[in-house]
Amino acid sequence: MPELPEVETVRRQLEPRLTGRRVTEAWSHPSPKFVPARELVGKRLGAMGRRGKFLINPIDGEHDIELIIHLGMTGQLLCVDQPPNIENQHLRAWWMLDNETTLEFIDVRRFGRIRVVPSGDYDSIPTLANAGPEPFDESFDAADFWQNLRRSRRPIKTQLLSQRPIAGVGNIYADEALWLAQINPKARRLGRQRADRLLTALREVLEGGLANGGTTLRDYRNADGNKGTNQHQLMVYGRSSRACYRCSAILRSEQIDGRTTTWCPDCQGK
DNA sequence: GTGATAACCTGCTCGC
């Protein structure tokens, strides 16, 4: 499940390979989720950027438009030095570039999306339009984070997944950060100190994920088709009914806002 | 504006 570390890993790999390349041919699955991919034929790609879990590519030249890609649950962007592998039944779109390389968008569950929008016009993508600050933005501090969290009374886990208080956090890194900060995922109000701890923990787990090339539980692959290794560092995610690494209590799992959430009922509170 | 819920999707696992 690509979250910020996985998306950023892909972005860093794609940027030098795609910048300045012209799209010579494109194909997409007929689903409206992927059809906009075809609009890029003849256009030149800019430097790949990222906002939260969204990849954003400004199209160079006279076209004032941007390519927006969300990997969803199982999306992969592969850059290969050969024609597209049309035998792959999960191939949803591909772009052939003017240097004979191909960018393939593979998505088993079809939760990913491709959009082409006027530059900066994200009204049709509410999650992107309302995304909170980037976790590693130096101008974003704990006071801002605390203020963002105070706007809602929903459980802290739900707030993190909404992308509003901070961008790029998904189910895995939310559980890991809450464990690290010793905060119960059902907490609805955080004091300033706990908000400080949570922001520090979020930055720590996201940084770790990035350093390890992302977390591969099943589907995630980077732009070279390789797995990440951060799954070996997880403290709580996927460890329900096993002993907490910090206090040895048995980890509990429950659905919060429809998402499986794992936490320690002892050192993270009841 | 906020919160809750369902739907979108397909592969895998488990129980019968």
Add this chain to the structure above:
DNA sequence: TGCGAGCAGGTTATCA
């Protein structure tokens, strides 16, 4: 062995 149910979860749409 085959079948059906349940689960995984990020985003969007809809309703209260």
